[in-house]
Every structure is written in structure tokens, then in C-alpha cells.
Amino acid sequence: MTPFGAPPKTYAYPGAASIGQAVLDRCTILKQPFVPTPWAVNGHAQSALGVLRTLTAKGSYTRQLVMADDGGTLALDWWAGADRPGYAAPDTPVAFFIHGINGGSHEGYIKWACIAAAARGWRAVVLNLRGCNGLDVSSPRGYNALQTHDVHVALSSVSRRFPAAPLFAVGYSLGSVLLAKFVAEADSGLHGPSPAVEGAARAAAEGKAGSKAHGGGGGGSAWGRLSGSGLVAVALVSAPVCLHCTNARLAAPSPDLLYNLAVAYKLREYVREHLTSLAAHGVELDPGALAAVGWTVGAFDDAITLKQLGYSDGEDYYRHACTTNYLPHIRTPTLLLVAQDDPFLGYLPAAEVCANPFLALAVARRGGHLGFLSGAWPLGVSYADAAVDDWLASALDLAAEPGARGASWEARAAALGWEPPPGESHTVGALTGARCNCLERTRPDVVAARAAAAAAPSAGGGRGAPAAAEDLRRWRLEDVLRRPPPPGTQRSVARWLALLGRGGKDAGAGAVAADGEAARVAVPSVTLEVPSPTLDRRPNSRL
Template sequence: SGRVGESRRRAPSRPRRRSFEARVGVANAERAMPDRAKARPDDARGREPSTAAEDAASSSGRVGGSAFATAAAVAAAAGLLCAASPSSSSSSSARRGPRSGPDESGECEPFVVHGGGALTRELVARCPSLRRDAKYHPPRWLRNAHAQTLAGYARTLTIFLKYDRQIVRCADGGQVGLDWLVRARFGRGGGPPPPPPPPSSKTRRRTVTADDIPPARDLPPTAPVFIMLHGINGGSHEGPTKWAIAVAASRGWRCVALNLRGCNGVKLASPKVYCAASSEDVRAAVDASRARFPRAPVLLAGYSLGTYVIGTYLAEEDSKPKPPGPDGDDGWPGVAAAVLVSCPMDPHSSHRSLSDPERPAGMMYNGAIASELRRYFARHRKNVAEHPDVEDDAFELSSMRTIRAFEESLIVKTHGFKDVEEYYAYFSPARIIPSIRTPTLYLSARDDPFTASDSVEVERVIRGTAHVALAHVAKGGHVAFLERGVGLFGPCWTDRVLGEFLAAALEERSEDARAAHEGA
């Protein structure tokens, strides 16, 4: 991290570029644009490179130290050598129909699936990037899914945020880390470069109480709270997390990155580890937000494994009655909407494909993620060993070479599932989506190397619901979706859609509230 700061100081003469806000676009400026201009494929938003230099970055000394970043680095070369040419995913795209496949220029039209709910239709219609005349433009040099995935995580190096960490205790005895965005400077603006970050960490590791959390500058207590969740062994330091937070902050939302138990410097305070089927960590984060800002709606977003965790939380919470507000009137606003990026829709087939000898790139992803899980369990071995269902021989970590090996020996045992199949079934989108009542948008790419098959079954389920939509494009890789003309130095396609959908949900709630007030 120090080297990154030094390289930036050595190049003070680099030409001045547009500021981050000018390129991302704040909500007021975006609303002032004509609808037709918003939907143009050559929309100026997100098309020019930006430096996006901010004061400090992650809560980890590592840069890009997640399992998926490691896996992408290992498998990108394999993908390039395994017939993953620019047309390698064309057969997958063709199965979906003409709207999802790229044309000769590489442009992809979004393919949107939703049920008959009027609210979902309205929210999708308010997203310029999802309209029929909108296009996603992947970079010409990133037509390969594995190259996209690798490049997506390289965005960690192009944006720097400063957080304050709040440690929150979960109901089951565990704890999570909430990294609240403190300060962000976008673009150089002609001023001196920021000081280099500390060599060991880019987040102040002090524990703060709810009253100590510094609110974002000039934000009212009713400002929406945006909670971003990472993937396997990730955290607030990752590029996908930081760029999504930057986009949310530009819209005037209070932002926080959720670090799951045991991840990114958070201690594992109980024998139970994080997993895709456990919603306790998200619940603790939402409850902490509600305690601090009881009049602020919550917005949720996550990618990869985080999509499973948030989806499970929504399915569980949406079946409960709305909690009363502090004054006993209309109650806490609750979770207004959620966006889930790069969710493998069929966990059973996805994990089977990662173990398929005929898919060497998939096996390399599997091995790289297993390596990260080995480090995780080695670091927290003492805590996990205290679980009564974990056997003494479960910690033969050196022999565990696949994700499933960890799931069978440790994850399933600490969460009370009979076997891995029951575990997968619990958080499978096909099971949880019918229970979701919160407006939710899934975003995915047809060439995602972690998605083994078509999401036909999930699409059928979504068509029968009123609150969930799925939008996918032919290209994008896993948690990447880089755009032409922006590359690593700006928001990706899913960042833009995320901001549009969540903003539309907030606007819809405001309109409903005004209508109810006028009717009364």
C-alpha cells in the first residue's frame, strides 16, 4: 500500500482529469437529464477515466487479498489457455436469445426477467441502464470472462477510502466489523497528493460505539444507510466494495462496508464461522444501523457469496412483522431495496462445475479459494475447535483442496446442517426468492465462470414473484462488468445499475409517503 502512495507522489505532473462526481453523476444532476439522454449507449457517465484518489483504503494490509482475487489471478491464465477466446461464451449467450448476446461491436443488451408486480416493473423502468435501447459496452481487450474477472478485482488499486471500524456483537455471540465511510476525496483537483497510508493498515482499528461513529459530512439523520457486503474471505478493502460505496456516497447516502465474522481483521468471537446460509451477520449490521439512525431506510448490496447471505436474510426477515418505530407511529423505515451481483443461481451445479476435470479453469478457481479457506480456518482454529459438533480430525487442513472439503468437515458442522446438499438447498435462490418481499434486483453475466448452467429454474421462480427481478448481460465475468472507456478507473456497469435501482426504490417510497400524507 505504501508503494501505491509513493507511485502517486512521483507523478504530480499527470494531466488533470474530471472529478469522480462529474463522471459518476450525483442524483440531482442525473434526474435533471432527459430520459433519452440517460439511456444513450454513449452516455457520458462512466465513460472517461478518473483517478479517484482518496485518503486511505482498506481494513487489511493486503491489497486485493480476497479468495476471488486470488482465484482470478490463478485462473485468468488458465482461461486464456483453455479456448476462452472472445467468442468462447457465445454459445451460452445464444441459448438465452438475441437480446442477451453481444453484437459484432461487443455491445450487450440487458435481458431483464421479473414477475407481474407493478412495483418491480416500475423500478426497472426507472433504471436507464436496463432500458431496451441501453447497452453494456465491455472493453474490447476484456472479452474473455477470466480476464474480466481478474481485471475486476484489480480495481482495488484504483480507489482509496477511509473508514472507521465499529465492532458489533451478534445475537449468537459472534461479531462483525462495520467500516463506516469517513472521508473520500475524488480526483486530484490540482491539490497536493494525500499522505501515504500507514504501512500496516489503511483503516483505523479502534473500536467505536454507535455514538462515536462520525456521520458523513452534511448528511441528515434520515439519509439512507447503504450497507455493502463482500464475497468469500473478502472485506471493505476490495475494489468491488469500494467502488460501489463510492457510487452510493455520490448520491448522498451514508455508507458502511460489512466485514463478516473472522474476515478482514475481525476476530472470530464464537465457534461459528460465516457461511452462505447464515444471516446473523447482516442482521447485526442492520440492527446497528437502525440503533444509530432509526429514521433512515437501509439499502443492501452484495456480491458473490454476499448475495446468498443477504438473500437468506431478506427471506427470513420479510416473513416477520415490521418492528415499531421509536415513537410508535409508522415505524422504522426498514430495508428499502437490495441489489445482488454475480450470484451463482444454482449452487449445486456451480460447485460441481468447479470440480469438473474438463474445466481446468474452474478447478483452479476451486483450489485457489480452498487455499484462502485454509488460511481462514488456520487463523481461527482455536475458536472453531470449541464447537461441540466439530470432530478432532476435522482440521486436516493440508489435505483439504476443494471448497466442498471445508463445507463437509467444518462449515456444515458449525451450522447444524445434515450434509452439504441440505446446506446448499437452504440458501439456494430458487428456495428463498418466493419469500422475499423487499424490492430486489439480481445482476449477472452469462459468461460468469462461477455459473455452471442457465438460470432457467430461477427465472421461472422470479416470473412468479412480485418483488424480485433478474438482469443479465452476455459478458462481464464474475464481479467485474468493466466498461469501455472506463476500465479499472471508474464505476462498472453493475455499479451504475445498483445506484439507479436503489435510487428508484427510494423515490418510489417517497412518492407513496407523499400520496398517503395527502390522502390523510
């Protein structure tokens, strides 16, 4: 156990080929003691007090709306005018943040993360997921832990806008689950090359790769060659790496059950807010039935989430979303920062981290969920903010070492003697069929019952309901991740444009936002400008 007031205990791949350890060696914050605020010394106090940080974070955003391939609407909120070309040099690093469940850029932990990044001179931008923080649900799907194509679309927009900039990505809570899955998929080639990767390849082919310490020239940044995701480094804060284990912990009779009820309440409010929009896209939900179910996260997923994603039950959904599936496939330096007293921490992935040279795990004794508050006045920059930025900056410094630029992280590890474990399949197929073994670890009785049910012949002599449900689940997964938009996409796009009340013009998918009073909205073959000076789209918006 980590002693009180000591630095977080760190884990990394042993040996000279460990990229994660090489980055840790350059960090200073993670080597310093984390002393929690004296009057917030347990996980519950840290978690609750962290919510109040939104009251002390001062600043504003400029919103950029982006449409996903299926018509879903996302928002990129740029902190303090960071979207303007004149904000900083074109090769200034960009920190990209993803919020937690039902959150958004208005959350205190997100605002202070932006403040900390801006203090380093970086650009900061926040991805608001579908239906969150004032966004409409403009497609049949809301957000979930599997919809990584949304991350790809958002990061592609950022990369096109600042092609010479090194990109960082940070996920919080559920956002870390989504980000870890995306990075593993992108590093495996599932999402195709990002604009950063394409630009780097184009620049290398033309012999014009930049030579500056923080950027490139000739149409692409050398940073894009570091990984398939186009990211220089990643951080996952308060990551519930095993959703099944987290759900089981929160469902047990204990004070942690209160967190379960609170999150489920927010999920029900999300659905109530978007009932009309969902109904317009053929998703019929009974408001009365909604009030009678979903008092816990598991019950909500069984009643609502599974209908949208085509899973046979919640356990299958959790197993597919489990971050432990994807940690072995990450090839980008990634830090997992967690606290031992986090009520959402159901499983500590030390073994998975120590088996991958691109990962590092830092475990603090205190910190709660999205807390990590220290000092007599804890409502400012947190230990996590400082530690994450230190990790990102250290990875950037390592990437810029003389003689190392131009080589991918994977090539660097291989040059130092690393080889993937025998039998490991770092492929798209391995990812789309990924299943964690958390259910086998915790509920062997459920596994045995399912095996017996799957072996029993169906009444009609066909493939049976479990097989049919699996087919539907796989089709919907591939539809989101790889296939072209379904036939209804044009209708969704037209409805989305009508909601904005604007006409469009053909400007190409690569157009960037205009400077000044308008935010750019990018959709396939359509570019719009909509006024967004304050972003106050609803009365209680705290953007």
C-alpha cells in the same frame, strides 16, 4: 442470448402489479448498452481484472464492532466518515454492503461500490463477516451462507443509528446468498421487526410519521413500513443462486475448476488463521488433516462446514442455502444482476423471478464474476455499480410517489391486483423447512439412493442416523435464528471483552457510536469504546 454491447436482458413479473417492472421502468442505466472493456471481453478476463480494482480505490473506513447473540464478532466499516452525524442529514439514504467469500471492506468491488454510493450523497457501510478482514472468531461458529441473524444484528445497529434514513442493502457473490435468505426471512417475520419497522409503527401510532421526501419524524421513518426487512430496496450482484449447481459446475473438468481450487485455498487459510480461536471454543480441527482435505470447495465443506452446522452432507447444506428457496418469499424490490459468462453462475432463476412481482433479473452477456468492467480504463466505477445505484434510487423514487407513502410494497402490489399463487405458504415454517429441487434436476440417482437409505430401518431400531442428523441441523438453525443465546454465551462475551482489553459499562443495547476518534462496540447490555483510527489490525490490511 443478449447481443454483444446491448443492454442486459431483463426479466420481471408480467402485469400491472409488478413492483420489479415499475422500478425497472424508472431505471436508465439498465436500459443503456453495456460495452465491456475491449481487452477484457470474456468472463475470465473480467473476473481477473476486477480484482485489480482494489489498487485504484482510494479512501478509508471507520470501524464499528458489533456482537451477535452467540458472541460472534462482526464489523461495520463506515466509508469516509459516514458514521459521523455531521456527514450528511439524518434522513440521508444508507447503502449497506455485504462482501463475498473470505472478503471484506478492503476488496476493490466493495470500495468502488462505496465510492459510487458516496458520489450520490449516500452513506455507505460494509458488513465484515465473522473472522474476515482482521476480525477474530469469538464464538464456535465462523461465517457461512445460512447465518442470516448476523445480517439482522448489523442492520439493526445501522437502523438504530440513523432511524430516519431509508436503508438499501447490496450483496455480492456469497454475500448475495446470505442477503437474499435474510430478506425472505425478515419479510416473512422470522427475525422479528427491525428497528426501522418498529420506529415506523411507533411513529404511525403517535400520528407523527414524517412527511419529507426522504425521511420521517417523531422517532421513526416511514421507510420502515415498506417491508418486514426494513429495507427500501435490495440488489444481488453475481449471485450464485443455486450452490449445488455452482459447485457441480466448478467441480467439472474445465478452466472453471481453477476458481474452485482458489476459493478452497482461501477457505483453508481462513481456518488456519483462526485455529487457536476455534479451539478455545471447543472446535477441534487437526492442522495436518486440514492440509490433506479441502482442495475443492465441496471437499472443504464436507470436512469443515458440516461439522459446524450439523448437516449430514454437503448436498443438504447446499439445498438449504439455495437462493431459489427464498426468492418466492421476498417482498422487497430486489434486483439480481448476473453475467452469462460468470463461472460461478450454475443456474439462471428466470422462472422464479417472473413468478414474484417484487423481483427483477438483469442478465448481461459479459461481466464475469464481480466484474462488469467497461470503458478503456476499467479500474473505476463499474457498470454494476452504476446499475445497482440506479435501481436503488429508482425504488426510492417509486416509494416516495404522492399517495403511495405509508403503504408496504406488498400492499401496493395487492392493490394492483396481485395475489400470492395458490398453495404458496409465506410463513416461517415454509422457510425453515425450505429445500430447493436442484438435486432432483441434476442428480436423480443421488435422490433415489437417499430415499432408499432413509426407508431402511436402522440397526438399533431407533430413528436412524439421517433423522438424528436432521434433528441436530434443525436445532442449530433455530438456535441461530430464533432462540435466546445458549448457556455458554456469557463466557464468549467475557472472552471477547478480554481480547479487547477494556472494561464495559451498562449503556443499553440501543446506544450508538461516539463521534470522533473511537468506534462504538455494541453487545447485549454492554457498550464499549475502542480506539480504531486506522483499522490496521494486521500488517497487510488494506482498509
